[in-house]
Amino acid sequence: MSTPLFPAGVEWDGPLGPRDDGFGPEDAALLNPAALAFVTGLVRAFRAPLDILLAERRERQRRFDAGERPRFLPAGHPARSGDWQVAPAPADLLDRRVEITGPPEPKMLVNALNSGAKVYMADFEDSLAPLPANLLEGQAALHAAVRRRLCFQDAASGKGYALKDRTAVLMVRPRGLHLEERHLRVDGRPVPACLFDAGLFLFHNARELVARGTGPYLYLPKLEDPAEARWWNEVLLLAQAALGLPEGTVRVTLLIETLPAAFQMEGLLYELRQHATGLNLGRWDYIFSFIKTLRADASALLPDRAQIAMTQPFLRAYARRLVQVCHRRGAHAMGGMSAFIPVKTDPAAHARAMAQVQADKLREVQDGCDGTWVAHPGLVAEAQAVFDAHMPEANQLPRIPEGEVAEADLLRIPEGTRTVAGLRHNLRVGLRYLEAWLRGQGCVPLDHLMEDAATAEICRMQVWQWLHHEAVLDDGERLSPSLFHMWIQEALAQIRAEVGLDAFLDGRYGDAADLFETLLLDPDPAPFLTLPAYGRLLQPFILEVTA
Known part of the structure; x- marks a missing residue:
């Protein structure tokens, strides 16, 4: 107004x-x-x-x-x-x-x-x-x-x-x-x-x-x-x-x-x-x-x-x-x-x-x-x-x-392994945080840690990096877009089991998954996930105001 x-x-x-x-x-x-x-x-x-x-x-x-x-x-x-x-x-x-x-x-x-x-x-x-x-x-x-x-x-x-x-x-x-x-x-x-x-x-x-x-x-x-x-x-x-x-x-x-x-x-x-x-x-x-x-x-x-x-x-x-x-x-x-x-x-x-x-x-x-x-x-x-x-x-x-x-x-690349468990964790935490953010909640306790936009960004950008450089994980699998889609669906199934069917259906998990997958498959990633997420965050508010 x-x-x-x-x-x-x-x-x-x-x-x-x-x-x-x-x-x-x-x-x-x-x-x-x-x-x-x-x-x-x-x-x-x-x-x-x-x-x-x-x-x-x-x-x-x-x-x-x-x-x-x-x-x-x-x-x-x-x-x-x-x-x-x-x-x-x-x-x-x-x-x-x-x-x-x-x-x-x-x-x-x-x-x-x-x-x-x-x-x-x-x-x-x-x-x-x-x-x-x-x-x-x-x-x-x-x-x-x-x-x-x-x-x-x-x-x-x-x-x-x-x-x-x-x-x-x-x-x-x-x-x-x-x-x-x-x-x-x-x-x-x-x-x-x-x-x-x-x-x-x-x-x-x-x-x-x-x-x-x-x-x-x-x-x-x-x-x-x-x-x-x-x-x-x-x-x-x-x-x-x-x-x-x-x-x-x-x-x-x-x-x-x-x-x-x-x-x-x-x-x-x-x-x-x-x-x-x-x-x-x-x-x-x-x-x-x-x-x-x-x-x-x-x-x-x-x-x-x-x-x-x-x-x-x-x-x-x-x-x-x-x-x-x-x-x-x-x-x-x-x-x-x-x-x-x-x-x-x-x-x-x-x-x-x-x-x-x-x-x-x-x-x-x-x-x-x-x-x-x-x-x-x-x-x-x-x-x-x-x-x-x-x-x-x-x-x-x-x-x-x-x-x-x-x-x-300052530019030394850290040593370590890239694992299936690490990929699953990034997808699960990224999806759960983004879903909560789309409902208006900016910080979320998960697995005894306080997750916010910064930690969700690590999840998002790390998966993007692995995917676009076709990283090989510890099980010998090379990441690809088709394999990645399967992992997203698996993460959603795990989240549904964690939160319960009613909470899952009442939430914005589908919207979060669609946005997360779009961000991760984009060859030119958004500098911050909150930029494309902002429009989706406002959609319920905009609909309410214009109804």
Whole structure:
């Protein structure tokens, strides 16, 4: 729907709030004319430059497909020379030893902010399916949380949830540069989703956060090149000026989730140095990007996903380089996500999961990381105990690991086997996640792991790589499109047995299988599965609105 109260050239055809009756009386209307004027100003200033950056991404991948490889910035580049430092971290971001992430849903927000973690990152990207009601519910929940009036009543249990006096510091991850928000159009075009997410959050909360002694803090995902960081820096400068805030008020941490970004860490920090507080080891997206970037190289086939652990040499080099770059420039080096979740029904499985978490966090703190990520409130204490034991200070900024990382170290192909079991796992997890995403659920617990868009991308791109290079699996079978179709049908049969016939028929498994098979057989794979999936996600909503 559109309304004459909106700025000229602005149309919105989604719901006006997360509920039919809009927001509660305690919440400001998030899509008010002033907020939309703020977002529209960002869109009109930065959409055209973003179009150029996205075209450069496509050209970069074309060169990688032709055999070019990522390279470090030249030694004389300003980002690699001199003694420049990022701006000092705010007081409430000096100690980030455990951060928890998840979607900005009210129940998750309350539980995560109360979890004992130092930071909660509310994720609009990999763990939230971008239905308009989900997005607005997330923004409304953030609005209430910032003002410390967020509460949640579980309809099933009747249990109430409210914020404690002391909570985690709030950070927000907007969607990546490649995504759009189709329900908001400016001058006839959908707006960049990153400007929609970040713009609404900053407009409604930045000044309030500053008044409460903290600040507006963002996590920026999936950057590839310093030019993209420069674009974000200019967005933040204009946003701060429009809100009457000093430059550098908004602070950001950059997720190093792409193979090109691993070679450009100094450049990314340099371009955002007045806003940056650190870099993060976005390991799952990074593995996906490693496969995607080298997709045309038949010699770069990876082993099973389960064998690609952070102990692999290419990931060890990635982690060491991130700590080195961050600490040389005064930035926090944040460890990666532990996808394990507590196993309440199986004590032995729970013990194994906790041992994995402890080993993962021990490696990170010994590598020099200043903090780490978990996906479940039940893991906060486990991760914190490891960091408390080995990091008595607030962080490890003075510590710079020895041993320079070479370009070849970051490109070393991991060793291991490609198995039938690994193929089956990728298909099953990919299908189950995509089906849940098409129903509006952005993160899904499967096999005692929290799966999100990043882990589903590994499943998708790894099968694509094996299929298109006709990989031979451990049983001697060579993958082919005809054999692959059989595996898809087998995966669906297994899922039907797991979830039950009624749930299977009520779900979107057929739609997920059709999309997954299309993506995997495409000779030119979509850069992100959420791009073609977005239209299918919106189909029920569109039908409902136009009925």
